[in-house]
Amino acid sequence: MEELKKSCHRCKKEIQEKEIHKIVIYVVQEKFTEHHYEHVECPDKFTV
Numbered sequence: 001m002e003e004l005k006k007s008c009h010r011c012k013k014e015i016q017e018k019e020i021h022k023i024v025i026y027v028v029q030e031k032f033t034e035h036h037y038e039h040v041e042c043p044d045k046f047t048v
Contacts (some may be wrong), residue, residue, distance in 0.1 A: 006037040010044065023037055
């Protein structure tokens, strides 16, 4: 069975299995419209 790959909507990087992420869901007029995944702390927001 192939594992579904998730990628961050903001930074476009692939979200690894153990990375903390959130599912962002849009509902318009009580209808589910779309969803995407984002890192909780998006890696591109910080410089190391």
